[in-house]
Amino acid sequence: MTPNHALFRRLFGLSAVRLDTYDxxxxxxxxxxxxxxGEQGATEASNNDLFGTVRQTVHIxxxxxxxxxxxxISAYIQSEARRIKDGYDYHLSYxxxxxxxxxxxTDVQPLLHVVLDFSFTFTKKGD
Incomplete structure (x- = not known):
């Protein structure tokens, strides 16, 4: 599993506890x-897949x-995201x-769209 997917799964899980969540x-x-x-990205340290930065966008x-x-809802997601420390094969740090x-x-009804862009550092767990 990549650090991107690990963070995606963590954020998806904490959001799904509270309301309908989609990928x-x-x-x-x-x-x-x-x-x-939604969108995600990563920056690995040069010549090293053991640590780096991952980004994930959450839309409400x-x-x-x-x-x-x-x-x-956005305050809940932000608060819970700060508590994420583990991402399967990776340590994650908000x-x-x-x-x-x-x-x-874009809909018949006027909507509000909250965009949360998260950034976490990651390190690969030892074997």
Whole structure:
């Protein structure tokens, strides 16, 4: 398992405890609010796959009228993400998160779209 996938699985699991969580943008039948665990990236140290940095973007979509609940959900995900220390074959250490709140008019109903960009460092566990 890669460090990217380890972080993806951890964030997916903690989000799914609280509300519907997807690894794709669901169709119009999805209930709001929901979470989409999206883009990811990694930077390994030069010539070394034992440590580096992984990034994961988490999207939260909800109705504009449900702003307080959406904020609570994003606070929950941020708080729980800070507690992640283990990722299967890797040690993970929370570094930063950036948060954006974007009005979204792609649906018939006005939505709010929260984008959380997480950054973690990783080290491979010893055998």
């Amino acid at each position: 794709y943008v669901p169709d119009a039948h999805a209930r709001y609010p929901f979470v989409y665990i 979509y909800g109705l504009r009228t449900d702003r307080a609940n959406i904020d609570d 570094e930063t998160v950036t948060k954006q709140l974007i009005p979204d008019n």
